[in-house]
Amino acid sequence: xxxxxxxxxxxxxxxxxxxxxxxxxxxxxxxxxxxxxxxxxxxxxxxxxxxxxxxxxxxxxxxxxxxxxxxxxxxxxxxxxxxxxxxxxxxxxxxxxxxxxxxxxxxxxxxxxxxxxxxxxxxxxxxxxxxxxxxxxxxxxxxxxxxxxxxxxxxxxxxxxxxxxxxxxxxxxxxxxxxxxxxxxxxxxxxxxx
Amino acid sequence: xxxxxxxxxxxxxxxxxxxxxxxxxxxxxxxxxxxxxxxxxxxxxxxxxxxxxxxxxxxxxxxxxxxxxxxxxxxxxxxxxxxxxxxxxxxxxxxxxxxxxxxxxxxxxxxxxxxxxxxxxxxxxxxxxxxxxxxxxxxxxxxxxxxxxxxxxxxxxxxxxxxxxxxxxxxxxxxxxxxxxxxxxxxxxxxxxx
Amino acid sequence: xxxxxxxxxxxxxxxxxxxxxxxxxxxxxxxxxxxxxxxxxxxxxxxxxxxxxxxxxxxxxxxxxxxxxxxxxxxxxxxxxxxxxxxxxxxxxxxxxxxxxxxxxxxxxxxxxxxxxxxxxxxxxxxxxxxxxxxxxxxxxxxxxxxxxxxxxxxxxxxxxxxxxxxxxxxxxxxxxxxxxxxxxxxxxxxxxx
Amino acid sequence: xxxxxxxxxxxxxxxxxxxxxxxxxxxxxxxxxxxxxxxxxxxxxxxxxxxxxxxxxxxxxxxxxxxxxxxxxxxxxxxxxxxxxxxxxxxxxxxxxxxxxxxxxxxxxxxxxxxxxxxxxxxxxxxxxxxxxxxxxxxxxxxxxxxxxxxxxxxxxxxxxxxxxxxxxxxxxxxxxxxxxxxxxxxxxxxxxx
Numbered sequence: 001x002x003x004x005x006x007x008x009x010x011x012x013x014x015x016x017x018x019x020x021x022x023x024x025x026x027x028x029x030x031x032x033x034x035x036x037x038x039x040x041x042x043x044x045x046x047x048x049x050x051x052x053x054x055x056x057x058x059x060x061x062x063x064x065x066x067x068x069x070x071x072x073x074x075x076x077x078x079x080x081x082x083x084x085x086x087x088x089x090x091x092x093x094x095x096x097x098x099x100x101x102x103x104x105x106x107x108x109x110x111x112x113x114x115x116x117x118x119x120x121x122x123x124x125x126x127x128x129x130x131x132x133x134x135x136x137x138x139x140x141x142x143x144x145x146x147x148x149x150x151x152x153x154x155x156x157x158x159x160x161x162x163x164x165x166x167x168x169x170x171x172x173x174x175x176x177x178x179x180x181x182x183x184x185x186x187x188x189x190x191x192x193x194x
Numbered sequence: 195x196x197x198x199x200x201x202x203x204x205x206x207x208x209x210x211x212x213x214x215x216x217x218x219x220x221x222x223x224x225x226x227x228x229x230x231x232x233x234x235x236x237x238x239x240x241x242x243x244x245x246x247x248x249x250x251x252x253x254x255x256x257x258x259x260x261x262x263x264x265x266x267x268x269x270x271x272x273x274x275x276x277x278x279x280x281x282x283x284x285x286x287x288x289x290x291x292x293x294x295x296x297x298x299x300x301x302x303x304x305x306x307x308x309x310x311x312x313x314x315x316x317x318x319x320x321x322x323x324x325x326x327x328x329x330x331x332x333x334x335x336x337x338x339x340x341x342x343x344x345x346x347x348x349x350x351x352x353x354x355x356x357x358x359x360x361x362x363x364x365x366x367x368x369x370x371x372x373x374x375x376x377x378x379x380x381x382x383x384x385x386x387x388x
Numbered sequence: 389x390x391x392x393x394x395x396x397x398x399x400x401x402x403x404x405x406x407x408x409x410x411x412x413x414x415x416x417x418x419x420x421x422x423x424x425x426x427x428x429x430x431x432x433x434x435x436x437x438x439x440x441x442x443x444x445x446x447x448x449x450x451x452x453x454x455x456x457x458x459x460x461x462x463x464x465x466x467x468x469x470x471x472x473x474x475x476x477x478x479x480x481x482x483x484x485x486x487x488x489x490x491x492x493x494x495x496x497x498x499x500x501x502x503x504x505x506x507x508x509x510x511x512x513x514x515x516x517x518x519x520x521x522x523x524x525x526x527x528x529x530x531x532x533x534x535x536x537x538x539x540x541x542x543x544x545x546x547x548x549x550x551x552x553x554x555x556x557x558x559x560x561x562x563x564x565x566x567x568x569x570x571x572x573x574x575x576x577x578x579x580x581x582x
Numbered sequence: 583x584x585x586x587x588x589x590x591x592x593x594x595x596x597x598x599x600x601x602x603x604x605x606x607x608x609x610x611x612x613x614x615x616x617x618x619x620x621x622x623x624x625x626x627x628x629x630x631x632x633x634x635x636x637x638x639x640x641x642x643x644x645x646x647x648x649x650x651x652x653x654x655x656x657x658x659x660x661x662x663x664x665x666x667x668x669x670x671x672x673x674x675x676x677x678x679x680x681x682x683x684x685x686x687x688x689x690x691x692x693x694x695x696x697x698x699x700x701x702x703x704x705x706x707x708x709x710x711x712x713x714x715x716x717x718x719x720x721x722x723x724x725x726x727x728x729x730x731x732x733x734x735x736x737x738x739x740x741x742x743x744x745x746x747x748x749x750x751x752x753x754x755x756x757x758x759x760x761x762x763x764x765x766x767x768x769x770x771x772x773x774x775x776x
Binding site for chain 4: 018
Binding site: 397400403411464481490495 | 589590593594596597598600601602604605607608609610611613614615617618629632636639640643647761
């Protein structure tokens with residue numbers, strides 16, 4: 001089975017998710033700069049989600065370069081990941097409209113947690129069909145970043161009802177952790193090319 | 195004629211269908227968890243449709259790997275399938291907004307039935323241009339799943355006006371039937387590779 | 389310059405155009421079958437536009453298979469075509485909401501006319517960079533269908549203010565003319581393969 | 583690392599950006615031609631933005647043909663560009679709804695300036711991983727057009743609060759500068775092919 005259609009379909013879904021979030025910015029009816037001010041929580045919420053979807057796209061891109069075979073279970077593990085990510089525009093809108101108060105911030109974390117677990121699950125399903133010394137297995141390694149992210153999401157959700165802004169900061173922290181490019185794949189792939 | 199553009203276009207349309215359904219979730223104006231509760235029929239309806247579009251994508255992916263030639267009639271048979279699937283966001287929204295009552299549940303089934311028949315028709319058009327011992331013909335076999343699904347849809351539509359929840363359960367049953375990965379193609383393609 | 393990105397971008401835009409039209413179908417608030425009845429002009433309008441965008445995708449697909457080289461002017465001729473087609477969801481919505489009365493029917497034709505001229509222009513720009521005995525030139529031939537379509541659009545626009553339903557029928561006639569698969573390309577490409 | 587997924591993802595995002603802008607055209611409730619008249623600022627605003635996104639797609643297309651290698655930083659430089667461009671539908675809608683008055687015109691320029699800087703930054707990141715005599719470096723040259731555009735945007739933003747229509751004209755001027763096809767890449771790529 002070839003992986004290029006799975007990549008193309010995932011790219012399509014991620015491109016749409018990242019772009020339709022912007023439909024939440026309704027143009028204000030007034031035409032002065034002051035009318036833009038109330039939009040800042042929406043913009044902040046959008047930028048954070050853009051970052052997260054961008055990170056998922058980047059990681060997906062890196063991961064799938066090392067994938068050698070695809071079966072039916074992998075297709076569904078990937079669709080499961082896309083399902084969680086497809087809920088991001090909804091939680092982004094709710095959080096942005098409500099100025100980062102408790103419930104929306106917690107729900108935002110729940111969807112990130114769901115996506116994080118779905119990604120982890122997808123790597124497990126992939127590993128099951130790859131040899132322990134395959135490129136994929138070596139590049140993934142122990143996947144510390146993935147595990148730590150899930151832990152931070154869980155803490156942030158618990159904190160959301162008392163300290164929502166701290167939860168927001170923890171989400172941003174996860175984004176920063178991943179923004180540092182994931183050199184594992186580049187290193188292993190480069191070593192392999194030599 | 196090459197099939198990669200047809201696959202790419204179909205992937206694009208399916209990716210958009212699966213993603214715009216989420217636009218139906220309007221962020222509630224209240225910011226407490228209780229405000230999420232009324233969304234459950236929408237979420238259930240969305241999850242079911244995500245599953246169905248995912249199944250169609252998976253089956254399309256499997257089927258087209260075995261396709262060897264494309265002509266003008268196949269392009270239209272594929273567009274016909276996409277037309278029915280493009281109506282899914284509408285029926286999903288109507289069913290989700292109305293808590294799975296009779297008419298929306300029946301219409302949901304009508305669109306699934308239309309898509310099921312369109313898929314079946316597409317396989318017939320493809321078979322007409324492939325040899326009886328082609329990969330495609332062997333992998334499709336007698337297509338029992340496809341025929342059974344169409345039958346279940348018809349029953350579910352008839353039941354919708356008296357037992358709408360049973361209809362919903364029948365739709366879910368079809369999804370489960372297909373979730374079991376369609377090994378026909380994998381088996382035949384693998385045998386062929388050997 | 390490679391043509392695959394141009395094809396992929398065009399596929400993306402056409403896939404979105406064909407799919408966002410369905411957002412016009414707002415789920416009615418009532419949940420009985422009678423609530424669907426007022427939607428028929430929207431459905432008819434949508435089906436017609438789906439057909440037209442499908443035809444453009446089909447023709448684009450056929451045409452570009454014979455294209456051998458791409459330059460900057462061709463990129464813009466293609467974007468010009470996509471611009472006109474991007475207006476189709478707007479005219480579709482206006483015509484569907486207003487039960488096919490004069491002005492919306494005329495505007496619908498104006499956008500089809502614009503797209504038809506843009507397509508014709510694109511073929512001219514392509515021919516300018518291809519030899520007279522190239523596959524492309526032979527397959528396009530005198531492009532009678534293209535010229536006739538433009539003529540019919542012009543007549544339909546003129547008639548819209550007195551006989552809007554006749555205009556609609558003329559639009560449908562053009563669709564039928566194109567639905568008959570354009571064998572020119574298949575024939576020439578097949579002959580070439582031999 | 584392969585660049586085709588980055589191209590495909592960018593194509594997807596740009597295709598969606600260019601197409602969702604058209605959702606701003608709400609079909610008027612009246613069905614006469616006069617009802618279209620108030621839409622002209624939206625249409626003008628849309629046409630300008632279509633042009634700009636088209637230009638970015640064209641330039642992206644040209645640039646990436648000469649790219650030989652991709653690393654993690656390039657992926658983010660590209661996502662950064664897409665972020666700015668994703669804001670175009672919002673500024674287009676605001677400017678179109680408010681008849682090109684000061685604040686919306688200024689904000690439109692700010693987003694164009696952001697996109698222009700992001701594009702420039704992306705070329706710098708790309709050059710850092712390419713040899714000084716690489717195809718990419720030779721084709722980009724001193725990138726005068728890119729620098730001049732940024733300068734014009736800055737001037738136009740400053741003018742928006744006193745002469746908004748002049749700002750609009752300056753934006754159009756930048757578009758015209760880029761509409762002249764960027765022959766640098768075509769020339770260098772052609773020379774290389776020889």
